[in-house]
Structures are given as structure tokens and as C-alpha cells.
Amino acid sequence: MGLSQVAVVALWWLAGWKLGLMALVLTHGAVLWSTFNPRSQLFCPALVRLPGETERVWLTIDDGPSDDTRPILDLLDAHAAKATFFLVGERVRARPELVREIVRRGHGVGNHSDSHPQTAFWRLGPGTLEAEIAANQRTLAKVAGAAPRWFRSVVGHTNPFIGPVLARHGLTRVAWSARGFDGVSCTPDQVLARIEPDLKPGAIVLLHEGAAHGHNVEILRRVLVAVEQRGLSAQLPPQASGSA
Numbered sequence: 630m631g632l633s634q635v636a637v638v639a640l641w642w643l644a645g646w647k648l649g650l651m652a653l654v655l656t657h658g659a660v661l662w663s664t665f666n667p668r669s670q671l672f673c674p675a676l677v678r679l680p681g682e683t684e685r686v687w688l689t690i691d692d693g694p695s696d697d698t699r700p701i702l703d704l705l706d707a708h709a710a711k712a713t714f715f716l717v718g719e720r721v722r723a724r725p726e727l728v729r730e731i732v733r734r735g736h737g738v739g740n741h742s743d744s745h746p747q748t749a750f751w752r753l754g755p756g757t758l759e760a761e762i763a764a765n766q767r768t769l770a771k772v773a774g775a776a777p778r779w780f781r782s783v784v785g786h787t788n789p790f791i792g793p794v795l796a797r798h799g800l801t802r803v804a805w806s807a808r809g810f811d812g813v814s815c816t817p818d819q820v821l822a823r824i825e826p827d828l829k830p831g832a833i834v835l836l837h838e839g840a841a842h843g844h845n846v847e848i849l850r851r852v853l854v855a856v857e858q859r860g861l862s863a864q865l866p867p868q869a870s871g872s873a
Contacts, residue, residue, distance in 0.1 A: 664751050667785025667804045673792030675802040679831040685864045686832045686856055688712035689803060690849075691741055691781060692812065694720055694727035695839025700846045702734055708853040710863035712736050714838075715781040715803075718743035718765035725772045732773050737865050739779035740765045740800060751786035758794045766798050779803050805835035811848050812837040820848050821855065828855055 663671035679687055690701065690712050698714075705712055714731050716738055721728050731738060742750065743764040753761065762780065770776040780800040782791070787802070795802060807827035809820030824834065834852065838845050856863050 664788055665786060667782070667787075669787065672787045672789050673795060673802055675787075675804040676833065677804045678806045678833060679866055682830065684830050684860065685862045686807075686828065686830070686834055687866060688834050688836060688849075688852070688863045689715060689739070689781065689805065690836045690838050691715045692717060692720075692745065692840075693838045694724045694731070697838040697845050698724075698727045698731070701838055701849055702730060702736070704846060704850055704853065705736070705863075706734065708857070708863070710853055710856075711865045712836075712863065713739050713779060713803075713865060715739040715741035715779070716765075716769065717741050717745045718768045719745075721765070721768050721772055728769070728772045737779070738769055738773050738777055739781055739803065740769060740777045740798075741781050742783050743768070745783055747783055750783035751788055753788070753790070755790040755794065758790055759797075762794050762798060762800070766800075803833065805833045807832045807834045809836070809848065809852075811845060812840050814842050815844065817844050817848050817851055820844075821851050824852060825855055828852075828859060828861070830861060 663669040668675065668677050679685065688705075688710065693714055693716055701712075714728075714736060716728060718740075728738065740762060742761045744761065746753065746761070750761075766776050776798070778799065778801060780795055780798075781803050785804060791802075806829075807824050809815070809824040811820045828834070836845070836849060836852065853863060
């Protein structure tokens with residue numbers, strides 16, 4: 630990253646400001662795009678879809694545990710569906726019994742940072758990223774019985790420091806291919822309209838729990854119905870079972 634900026638300065642000096650400015654915009658634009666685009670692979674690899682041809686989708690549920698966790702588990706049971714819950718360390722320590730219930734019912738858990746720094750995650754340095762991710766790994770290993778293999782960035786953001794931290798902890802970043810923006814103010818109809826076009830074989834579906842609007846359980850119910858209507862199943866990938 631630093632070498633690219635040296636190259637920009639050299640180009641500016643040797644070829645003039647017009648070419649130099651264009652190179653500056655292009656290089657900084659790539660960094661910004663990769664920081665805020667959850668599917669970008671520039672800073673570290675990310676799963677966007679399930680590999681291969683499969684008639685399943687992977688439901689991923691962020692931000693728990695919460696008051697929604699038990700109703701969500703009951704709903705998943707009713708539809709013979711499985712999901713991976715990307716959990717926040719502080720919330721896990723506050724409600725460990727919910728995490729144990731997630732695991733008991735055969736669902737997966739993943740690391741979603743320790744404190745969910747929503748507005749700051751994109752700009753965290755390597756030390757703070759390490760602290761956020763390592764603390765939740767320790768928490769989940771203790772509460773769930775095994776350290777997770779999956780990580781979801783807060784708001785999907787990344788930066789140049791995240792790859793080495795994930796590698797040290799044996800974590801793979803999970804993005805998504807279907808999203809309904811159900812973590813913010815919304816209605817179930819709005820969320821379904823956004824998700825349904827991408828609800829295809831191999832989709833990784835991003836959902837949330839515990840949002841202030843109170844619709845997350847109903848949204849999941851509608852997503853599960855839509856999955857079934859398409860002849861798909863909501864199951865974990867083989868490597869995502871248990872605490873993975």
C-alpha cells in the first residue's frame with residue numbers, strides 16, 4: 630500500500646499533475662471501495678456464496694444473542710432449518726445460556742467482534758482488531774465449547790490489517806450474497822423484496838436479531854417460507870457444523 634503511494638508521487642513528479650492526480654484517485658478509490666464493500670477480496674478472502682452446485686442456502690444471523698434468540702431457534706426447529714449465529718462477545722458473556730442453547734440445537738456460531746464497534750470498525754488498527762477478535766474467540770471457545778472458524782466483519786467492513794489477524798486465529802471471513810437490510814428500520818415486506826431476487830442455490834443470506842424495529846423473527850419466518858417455496862433447504866455447509 631505504501632509502495633503504491635510512492636509510485637503515485639513519482640508519477641506526479643515525472644509525468645505531471647494530471648496523470649499523478651488520476652493515479653491518486655484510482656489507488657485511493659480502490660482502497661475505499663475495498664474497505665466498505667463487504668464482498669471485496671482485496672484485503673482478505675471472503676466467502677460470498679457456497680461453493681459448488683447445491684440446493685441449499687446458508688442462513689447467517691448477526692448481532693446476538695438477544696431476546697429474539699429463543700423464538701428464532703424455535704422457528705428454525707419448526708422448519709427443520711439450521712443457521713450460523715455470528716455473535717458479539719459482550720452479549721455472549723451477558724447471556725451465555727442462549728449460546729449454549731444455539732449449540733445444543735445443532736446450529737453454528739461465528740465471531741462478530743467483541744464489542745460491535747459499528748461506526749469505527751473500518752478504521753481500527755491491528756492492535757485493536759486483534760483485541761476485538763481475540764477476546765470474542767476466547768469467550769466463544771469457553772461458552773460454546775470450541776473456538777469458531779467463521780468471522781463476520783462489523784457492518785461488513787474491512788481494512789488492510791484484518792487479514793493477518795484472522796489468519797492468526799484460523800478464521801475465514803464470511804460475507805453474503807443475499808441481504809435485506811433488516812438490521813435497520815424496515816418492514817418485513819421491504820426486507821423480503823430485497824432478499825428474494827438473490828435467494829438462489831448456494832446463497833449466503835444475511836439476517837439479524839434483536840433490532841429495535843422488532844421484526845426480525847417475522848422476517849426470518851418469511852425467509853424460511855420463501856426458501857421452501859423454491860425447493861431449497863436452509864442447512865449449514867459441512868465445515869460449518871457445531872461451533873464452526
